[in-house]
Amino acid sequence: MMGAGKTTVGKQLAKDLNYRFIDTDETIEAIAKQPITDIFQTEGEVYFRELETQVLSQLSVYARSVISTGGGIITKQTNWSYLRDGLVVWLDVDLEILKKRLAQDQTRPLADKLESLLETRRSLYAQADIVTPINSDISPADISAKIIETIPTVLKSQVKIPNN
Numbered sequence: 001m002m003g004a005g006k007t008t009v010g011k012q013l014a015k016d017l018n019y020r021f022i023d024t025d026e027t028i029e030a031i032a033k034q035p036i037t038d039i040f041q042t043e044g045e046v047y048f049r050e051l052e053t054q055v056l057s058q059l060s061v062y063a064r065s066v067i068s069t070g071g072g073i074i075t076k077q078t079n080w081s082y083l084r085d086g087l088v089v090w091l092d093v094d095l096e097i098l099k100k101r102l103a104q105d106q107t108r109p110l111a112d113k114l115e116s117l118l119e120t121r122r123s124l125y126a127q128a129d130i131v132t133p134i135n136s137d138i139s140p141a142d143i144s145a146k147i148i149e150t151i152p153t154v155l156k157s158q159v160k161i162p163n164n
């Protein structure tokens, strides 16, 4: 979700894992040579979503990478096939915390629909491999540590041990 801390926590996680960090929003802005707010205004959301899928499909083949995505990436079924190339993390931040973080921010075109977007998207976010609830002050370093701690359990549940 926008404002959840994907960039902040993602960068910390990449540092802790010694992985590279890539942000799909930043990549789209670099390719389109304009800010996302302008892309929404001039070309519309459907155009943005098409770019987003193409960027994700290219990035999903990268190994040893933390990829921070736009909060709406989970809304397209096609995107899930790319997301599943890695482990998907949902930063499940309380609505009140999100509202506070985004109150002063004019750079997220859909921020005024925060509450309804979260409600419609919640079940999609919940399909993540790792769900990290954030309902109080917790530092990006502590969130990153929690995610790393959970990885072996997730992998264990996904790996099928063959019969001898």
Ligand SMILES: Nc1ncnc2c1ncn2[C@@H]1O[C@H](COP(=O)(O)OP(=O)(O)OP(=O)(O)O)[C@@H](O)[C@H]1O
Pocket (backbone or CB within 6 Å): 001, 002, 003, 004, 005, 006, 007, 008, 009, 025, 068, 069, 070, 071, 101, 108, 137, 138, 139, 140, 143
């Ligand atoms: N764990 C945290 N504790 C306190 N503030 C945080 C935390 N994580 C992020 N923030 C702050 O919340 C704001 C939004 O964070 P960030 O830009 O990382 O979110 P995002 O999920 O990447 O947003 P978007 O997808 O809309 O770009 C920033 O001002 C950031 O400093």
Ligand SMILES: O=C(O)C1=C[C@@H](O)[C@@H](O)[C@H](O)C1
Pocket (backbone or CB within 6 Å): 001, 002, 025, 036, 069, 070, 071, 072, 073, 108, 109, 110
């Ligand atoms: O939640 C969303 O749909 C979005 C979040 C941002 O990161 C951007 O990807 C864009 O503003 C759309």
